[in-house]
Amino acid sequence: MTERHTLALLLENTAGSLSRVAGLFSARAYNIESLSVAPTEDPTISRMTVVTSGSPQIIDQIVKQLNKLIDVIVLVDLSDGLRVERELLLVKMRHDNDLEKDKILKAVGKLEGALLDTTEGVSTAEITGSSAQLDEFVRLVDSSILELARSGTLGLQLGPKSLNSK
């Protein structure tokens, strides 16, 4: 009965607000699969995307408890409607011969990623996509990976709805 939900939040861009959210998840033993946060066009407001999972009852509690935090201005469960979700992957891959390099370039091409650099047999690439697509990419090139960094999921509702207007 575990469901995965993507929650988008606007919160006060103050020193403690991130730790309030993180603290809530740890204190109540909720899952965080990913969390990303950055200021919005209004520098006093941050936007956070949290991907979490749990039973419908737990998800209901997570939404209510987050809404209860004084720093949270608005929260939308993106999983309730049409949305776009994207994650960014930066990855460094080693290739000792052309065959390996070819395999990497093919994988990058398949996901419409971009090759950023190749130095001393190491290529760095950037790929955006859904988390599932990035997972698939990582599987394809797994044995070549030197290092990777993922942004965590970002999400927006599609159409005229927005968190600012809620």
Next chain:
Amino acid sequence: MDKQLRGAEIFVKALSDEGVEFLFGYPGGAVLHIYDEIFKQDKVKHILVRHEQGATHAADGYARACGRPGVVLVTSGPGATNAVTGIATAYMDSIPMVVFTGQVSTALIGNDAFQEVDCVGITRPCVKHNFLVQRVEDLAETIKKAFYVASTGRPGPVVVDLPKDVTAAVTSYSYPKTVTMRSYKPPVDGDPEQIHRACDLLLSAKKPMIYSGGGAVIGNASEELTKFARLLGYPVTQTLMGLGAYPGSDPQFVGMLGMHGTYEANMAMHHCDVLISIGARFDDRVTGDLEKFCPEAKIIHIDIDPASISKNVYVDVPIVGGVRSVLRELNQAIESSGRAPVDRATNLWWAQIKEWASLKCLDYDKTSKLIKPQSVIEALHKVTDGDAYITSDVGQHQMWAAQYYTFDKPRRWINSGGLGTMGFGLPAAIGVQLAFPDSVVACVTGEASFQMCIQELSTCLQYNLPIKVVSLNNRYMGMVRQWQEFFYESRYSNSYMDALPDFVKLAESYGHIGMRIDQPGDVVGALEEAFGLRDRLVVMDFITDQTENVYPMIAAGKGQHEMHLATDDRELA
């Protein structure tokens, strides 16, 4: 240009503009600028406690009794950490409180400076919100916000951390009249559609039950609750936190529910078909085993905090809103529906409840040669005309006070329900007595709990607080002993209170009066004598029957219908 004030002056002025009467506190390096300003004025009265835990409990007791937020000032580091237990206590019971903690200067924060702790970090999980004031320009507005957040919506404690340099810096002062926060909009009115659904469900109930909690007390909904219950004529039960919102002596009241609730209240909960929860949160001490909780009931839940609804138990009709305004609307809906409750069915239901009640689950041995603790509480009720403010500590004495002191008014029963903090009773009584200097205030305690904040006897002397301490001295941590008797084959591991002080001499050495009572025949006389001493604090050390247990009892993990009773000490199904 406006007059420039130092942060410390702004602090004191803001409290006075906020209408704060009492500031419960204890000084130290980080708050000395503030103490200097306190010295120079007489609007805000500072109450010097003997331990910061005492300050928070006293402020908490004040808030519970009069409804206005309690206010605390402590220094940084150990001052702040000592206050944490009291902050958590208030948080669990949704008590409005504003706690100001000193902090090292902003330039030193994060340097492991002398008496530095991350107060905002330490208190985060046990406050409604907290603030670190980094600029003196933000001070007045932050104080306003703190009071606003603490006292609106579901109330709770708010901590404001004040670096020392902020209290020294200067700026112009004006106290905001109102404050709005884009991220905080507490709900008030319930959804009319849900109120109608609730009304329909209530009027078609055959075996209805009203289950009221602390929200009815904190939300000042006593009058509306009473009207609601009278309109319908349904049975009412209350939680430990809710006692007094509905009069305990009313025939519709079937007693407290939960772990030590009455047989009739718990059986009625188990068998009801429509349950309305009013500002109660389905705590595990109330529900017992969730799988077995109210198996047949459709549930309506009124609560100001949406997160309390469907948290432990699925609710059919959720109503988010202030208990008082929702009950008003609900009463109106019932009156204007032109419908009446289903008389025939509810008469049968009442007959069933009376049958359960005929078990007289609160009866106890009245012929014993030892003082029965229950009898002391009953006598206390008689001697105080049932009209005293009763604070309590945590343990068996707390349950007996809840069971046997019939509370007819809200805010008279003051105890730490959610956190169960031993040491709460005496300092809480300080806050209550300050809020109501002409009222009778008694602290029901046990010899173990009493010793956890006993230093506050000194505070009581300093401010002439004529509290009556009713200590039920069973020479055990009685509640622990009871669990060990039931669940650990009477292995009384470390629950015996050895090396007790002479409480009479102890009271005297603090400048008060002490009494020791060990004969059942002396109980009433002693209480009359003590309560006759209107301007003195009296410590009454009642030497009670050590073997007495709190009944009825639902063991952890059992259903509400599976109770231990005193009479037969066997499980009923």
